[in-house]
Structures are given as structure tokens and as C-alpha cells.
Amino acid sequence: MPELPEVETIRRQLAPVLAGRVLEGVEVLDGRWCEPAAPAEVEDALRGRRIERVGRRGKYLVLELHDDVHLVMHLRMTGNLLLVHAENDDPARQHLRVRMTLDSGKRLLFVDVRRFGTGAVLLGADARHAYFDARLGVEPLSPGFTGDALRALARGRRAPVKSFLLSQERIAGVGNIYADEALFRARIHPLRPVGALRPAQLGALRDAVVATLESGIDSRGATIDDFRHADGARGSFQDRFLVHRREGAPCPVCGRPIKKLRAAGRGTYVCERCQPKPRARRPVPA
């Protein structure tokens, strides 16, 4: 699933091409994309509007349109946004869910094999804020994501640190890849209860999350299976993974084989020498 660096890569690619252009045509070919809104309603709200800015919040991409209209899209498992010339657009293209035609003659296609991707039209900044406030916590590449902020979020929580990192309502945009990589950098085992981490460990985790996401953006995201850039190219962060998907390979720090385990219901990769396991609870004396 695309995470923050993948969506930010798409945003950076689309922004110069889309900003200032008018959406001349919008065709929602798969009603599931915009449920519970009807496709015609979404098409009418978007058609003829100028795109003022391409934004991002967590894993959501936002087209900010004239008159304070916002199209908020989520790629979920297998969604991709592809930019093509109108003359190259095959109308029978497989897995096409939404087609947007720009006044420049280009088209933006939402293509999605598994059809979990979504689009929602929000009218006004208040509606946009309410939508994100209900779903997303702090933006990890914003100035608000400090060591103190992370300590406040973690305080008193017993959840394993990996599931904490994956909770979008606490930290927006971190998914399975970047959580594994950040925990390895911070030398924290994914099953440690987040509220039991020392302040210095949480400070290291904050820095590791930021460094990992920035490194992902530098590599233009990771392509493991479906993720593609708007021009169809692949990201390269998968070539720089330290532990993720490297079961059995030597740890880049100590050489011990990387182990795969399950945390937060996800395949999780660790070096249990660099990331010591949580201590088993002592038996209560009789």
C-alpha cells in the first residue's frame, strides 16, 4: 500500500502539471470509488473547476479547486494516478475507475485493480478539516511532530509500538514499510509497549520516523508490487530497505540474520540483537 513517501512522490509529480489547469471532464466509471456520493454528483461538483493546488495529508492526495472545493483521494491497496496524453488514453483500459480530462489535453486516470481506492468531494475548508481531524493525527514531516509531541501521544499507552505507528489517527502516513525501517533505525523492538519506552527512545524514534520518510521521498517511494509514479515509473526505496522484506539476510549493523515476525497483524522484520525483545513479565510471587 502506498504510504506517505509514495503519495508525496505522486504529489510532487502532479503539482506542476495540474496547478492552474481546468478539469474539463470528469467521468467516474466505478461508483464504489466515491460512495456514498453518486458519481454524477461528484462529476458535477468538479467539472469546469480550476485546480489551484495539489496537497497531501497523511496518505491522502488533495486537489484543491477553485471556490474552496476539495477532491480528497486515497489510493489504498492498489490505486495509482497516471498522467497520460488524451490521444494515448485507451478507453478500454483495464481497471480504470475515474478519468479526468484537463484543458491542457492531458488526462489524469485513477486506475485500481482491487478497487479499494476512494475519492470524496469536500465543500469548504471546514469540511476538509473535519474530514481529516476525524481520521488523522499529527503530520510527521510537519514542525508539530517533535519528541515532546510523540512522548505526549505515547504516554500511558500499552499498545505495541508498531501498531501505535500504524494508527493513522495518531501519526498520519506511516505504514508497514516505514514503521519497520524506523523501528530498526531507532533500535526499538516492534512489540515493545509504546508507553514503556524511555524519553530518549521516543526521541530517537521521532528522528528515525522523519529520517526514514525523507529517505523514502528521496528514493521516490518504494515499489513492491503495484505502486507506480504518475508516468508509470517505479520507486527505488525497496533497494534501500535495511530490514523490511529482508528475512534471513544479514543485519546491516551487526550481521545477525533478520527475523520475520507478526506485529499489528502485519509481517514485520527485525534484528533481535539490535532491537532487543521486550522482557517477559516476571511471575507474580505467591
Ligand SMILES: [Zn+2]
Ligand atoms: Zn543487528
